[in-house]
Amino acid sequence: MDYTDTETFTTILDRTETREKGNCFEDFTEGQTIAHAPGLTLSNYANELWASQTLNHDPMYWRTDAAREAGFEEPPVHPDYLLAAVMGPTVEDLSEKGGYFLGRTNVRYHDQTVTPGTEVRVSSTVESTATSSSRPEYGIVTWETEGVDAETGDPLVSYERTNMIPRREPVATDGGESATAADGGDTDATDGDADDAPPEEFVTPDGDRFGDFAAALDEAEDRDAAVAYRHERGRTMDDVLVATLPLMTLNTAKQHHNVDVMADSPSGDIVAYGDVTRSVALGHARSDEATYRELGCDDERFHTFVTPGDTVYGFTRVLDAEATHDHAGTVTFEHIAFNQHDAPVYSGTRRALIQQ
Ligand SMILES: C/C(=C\C(=O)O)C(=O)SCCNC(=O)CCNC(=O)[C@H](O)C(C)(C)COP(=O)(O)OP(=O)(O)OC[C@H]1O[C@@H](n2cnc3c(N)ncnc32)[C@H](O)[C@@H]1OP(=O)(O)O
Numbered sequence: 611m612d613y614t615d616t617e618t619f620t621t622i623l624d625r626t627e628t629r630e631k632g633n634c635f636e637d638f639t640e641g642q643t644i645a646h647a648p649g650l651t652l653s654n655y656a657n658e659l660w661a662s663q664t665l666n667h668d669p670m671y672w673r674t675d676a677a678r679e680a681g682f683e684e685p686p687v688h689p690d691y692l693l694a695a696v697m698g699p700t701v702e703d704l705s706e707k708g709g710y711f712l713g714r715t716n717v718r719y720h721d722q723t724v725t726p727g728t729e730v731r732v733s734s735t736v737e738s739t740a741t742s743s744s745r746p747e748y749g750i751v752t753w754e755t756e757g758v759d760a761e762t763g764d765p766l767v768s769y770e771r772t773n774m775i776p777r778r779e780p781v782a783t784d785g786g787e788s789a790t791a792a793d794g795g796d797t798d799a800t801d802g803d804a805d806d807a808p809p810e811e812f813v814t815p816d817g818d819r820f821g822d823f824a825a826a827l828d829e830a831e832d833r834d835a836a837v838a839y840r841h842e843r844g845r846t847m848d849d850v851l852v853a854t855l856p857l858m859t860l861n862t863a864k865q866h867h868n869v870d871v872m873a874d875s876p877s878g879d880i881v882a883y884g885d886v887t888r889s890v891a892l893g894h895a896r897s898d899e900a901t902y903r904e905l906g907c908d909d910e911r912f913h914t915f916v917t918p919g920d921t922v923y924g925f926t927r928v929l930d931a932e933a934t935h936d937h938a939g940t941v942t943f944e945h946i947a948f949n950q951h952d953a954p955v956y957s958g959t960r961r962a963l964i965q966q
Pocket of ligand 1: 709713714742750881
């Protein structure tokens with residue numbers, strides 16, 4: 611028999627089993643810990659590709675003199691690449707089966723002096739599993755993940771991530787009726803103050819230093835005003851951003867590189883990895899601030915798909931500024947990434963040390 615004859619081969623394909631990858635919702639139990647096999651070595655190539663393509667062009671990641679001025683011995687790996695490199699190796703075990711990255715919180719950078727050549731090992735613990743009331747074919751799983759330096763065991767980055775994960779067997783649900791009734795059917799991107807009217811005034815900081823953010827908050831205080839502004843740059847999602855960057859971190863989620871499968875999904879196309887979308891928005895934001903160190907991110911949500919050809923812009927609201935160090939202060943931001951139709955695609959809060 612000729613296996614390479616298309617007609618014959620098609621009937622053979624129909625009769626053979628597919629050796630599947632990934633885990634379904636039923637495979638996760640609360641408290642279970644998974645040591646991810648892949649792990650990787652942080653590379654200069656992937657670091658530069660990530661930071662350049664997401665417009666994270668802060669000189670301290672590119673120039674030795676700027677790195678030394680910021681207290682590093684040499685340019686460290688970019689925190690967004692480090693975070694993605696700690697998420698990529700988890701995908702095969704946690705999310706390769708499909709479903710969407712819904713959000714993440716408690717992102718903490720434990721060591722920002724990490725340089726290319728560092729080997730990373732990653733493990734995750736299942737924090738919770740829940741039924742999706744709106745989607746019977748999915749469950750919702752939250753994991754706590756930590757990436758460590760393989761040589762020293764020192765923690766590098768940790769976070770809690772939530773995904774929709776396909777079930778083997780759909781369950782009976784109320785079709786989301788209870789959630790809709792409970793939350794009033796609110797689909798606004800920024801939870802919490804969706805029913806409030808926007809403030810009368812928006813204040814833009816005069817510059818990119820801690821003092822500029824603190825002064826803008828002072829100006830807005832006791833008035834119907836918010837410190838909030840848009841960033842000029844936008845980045846159109848191309849193949850490098852959508853498929854290459856996640857694959858460079860060993861992220862095997864089909865959503866980012868298998869057009870054939872994704873053609874039948876609700877997006878109809880491959881979708882940008884959430885960490886890439888977020889990194890582009892944060893890159894825009896960092897271009898308008900004198901960042902000293904990243905501290906962490908919380909309440910990150912991915913609101914809708916970003917597909918190739920979409921353009922990602924950034925919007926920032928300044929929530930708080932606290933003088934915590936001689937040379938820098940802690941600023942809390944809310945960042946919103948939005949597309950060419952002005953629809954929010956990502957939101958999250960971020961704390962960073964900003965130079966005085
Ligand atoms: C695969 C991958 C990485 C990886 O390999 O990992 C990626 O990078 S992929 C790219 C990034 N990603 C996206 O492109 C998704 C964009 N997004 C959407 O396209 C829509 O959001 C939706 C179609 C997914 C849902 O749409 P939607 O149904 O209108 O949304 P919601 O009703 O808000 O959420 C539905 C249910 O998820 C619950 N829920 C939401 N968020 C959280 C959270 N943070 N924590 C806990 N539960 C949460 C919610 O509580 C509801 O639960 P119920 O089903 O019980 O009501």
